[in-house]
Amino acid sequence: MHIPDGFLDTKTIVATSLFSLIGIGRALKVLKTQMSPRKVPLMGLAAAFIFVAQMINFPVIAGTSGHLLGAVLVAVLLGPSEGILVMSVVLIVQCFLFADGGVLALGANIFNMGIIAPVAGYSLYRLISGWIKADYGKYAAVAFAAWTSTVLASVCCVGELAWSGTARWSIGFPAMTGIHMLIGIGEALITTFVLASIYKARPDLRPFKDMSGDKREARPLTGVLIYGSLMLLGLVLFVLPFASRWPDGLEKVAATLGFDTKALARPMVPSPIPEYRVPGIGSLPLATALAGVIGAILIFVVSLVLAKILFRKSRDEPSRRKWTPGQSPEPRPPSKDHFS
């Protein structure tokens, strides 16, 4: 999903860079007022951790493989603003060190994977885990949030490509989003299991943010508002113009009436697949959107059921650590409040 240079036009570059700067600036400001300095090394290490975790590939389908994005993982572990900063640092270093993702496309990449993914994922996670109070609820919430963050980031990515005139929405949207609906399943599985294993090993770290009802972790509403409106603005700009004419109605009418608007822009070199001759291409995005909605509902239900089955017992897990003879009473030092 890392967009290389050359795929975006100037207006997209400027818009996405502006959004990313606002988002990062907001995150830095939130952290400046609320963060203890001990969190800085933790975030640096978290960035290195995400970089390494992203190098692990998992198979998706038919020989293709995806890798972890980690945005929801880091947002749930450290908090949304920290998530934005960690993901941005990861993307910047990947860009300048590994040439993964373009320099001018950095704004777009940070917006998709460093702002949309953690913020949307974190809000969904908070929403669902606040709604289902039972213990399995937070696992289901994490799974669903991880899946949605991946899909949403890919939708934004396609929107930016389409806005730049690089890829047609009617083809790019089904292709990219379709693949990422599958990659998202891997993301959901790994994110949930990783959080479960961290919670099991070190419940004192309180890996699930805001699960303890701790008032100190509650963020002021303004931060949420700004991230939320940034997200909405991005979606409105990149996705809505294309989504609103999904059935390609206008173009179809124009074609049937006989004035093919595209005829003037007909290139010297003909495209190998003339788009209007591909049957059913107009309904493909609609089908994908439908599949996305159905998929989202399905993923939500499945993650609820699976979380209920898999994590039924985990509620007693931390308190079960009782002292028994021949065993050290506390395997690790007691809570040092690493995360606040």
Place this chain on the structure above:
Amino acid sequence: MRHDFLDRYSRIDSPIHRLPAALKMGLALGAIFIIVLPPITALYPFLFTAVVLLGAIALSRIPLSFMVRRILIFEPFIVAVAVLALLQPGGFLKFSTIVVKSTLSLVTIIVLSNTTPFTELLGVFRRLHTPPVFLTMMALMYRYVFVLVDEMQRMKRARLSRTFKNKKENARSWRSLSMMIGQLFLRSTERAERIFAAMSARGWKS
């Protein structure tokens, strides 16, 4: 173990390596602007930057095989996304320009990151008034990526030496992979604690 896969040749010596980092950074950014911004039909900017880049590669003593391998890592993705451009009016022209533009930009960054140590790039970022929290995070990330890769490989080896290799992908292997990632996170946080203590002991303030 050697984990210099990221910027393997950034610390060798050549006329290009000896140039100041800020100059190289500026030139690279300029080159990318020249590559990305002109319209599709402009040919000379691409030719010009391609010649300059080839010259830089020749002068910098980065082995060509390394360059090619590094390009081949990302080229499939570029082509895969560019194929989307193929399926629209004017597709072929668009497709070829995108591939050319992306590849040239890719080469520019590979040359930059393999002729300039990352710490010097960080120095340039600092002079550009990047927020200090950001700089500290980037520096720590660069410092510890290699350590964490080592850690991950140690865990993988330990796991392989203790278990049978699971051929089939099933829930259990997803879970054990996740446990490894979770363990890596725990080790990272513990390391971060130690680093914070060491940094504070040396008078660090955020």
